[in-house]
Amino acid sequence: MSNGILLLHVINLVGALISAxxxxxxxxxxxAVIGQAVMGSxxxxEFLLLNAPDVAIAEAAVGVVVVPIIFFVVLQRTKEVEE
Structure with missing residues (x-):
């Protein structure tokens, strides 16, 4: 593994840890939901760097788009119930 790729992996890991x-x-x-979406990205x-583009697309779709939307809908509905 070249030094440039290793550096990208380390930067990506640090970014994921900071966002988590x-x-x-x-x-x-x-x-918190926005931070979770950033961590999903x-x-x-990382999956893309590991040459798994199919898993990267699935993670991007689910971890960055679908799950935050579900969380935002749930947060909105719970605020309506509290009021």
Missing amino acids: WFTVLQRNLVR FVAL
């Missing part, structure tokens, strides 16, 4: 830590520490649920990029 950001997500865990958030008290605001909207920011880092995971999708």
Whole structure:
């Protein structure tokens, strides 16, 4: 593995860890969902770097788009119930 690719893997891992830590520490649920989506994009990029484009596309679709949309809908519905 070349040094450039290894550097990309390390940067990607650090980004995923930072976004995961950001997500865990958030008290605001909207920011936590956004942090989770950012972490999903880092995971999708890692799959792409590992030459698994089919898994990367699935992770991007699910981890970056579908799951945050579901979380936002649930958050909106729970706010309506609380009011």
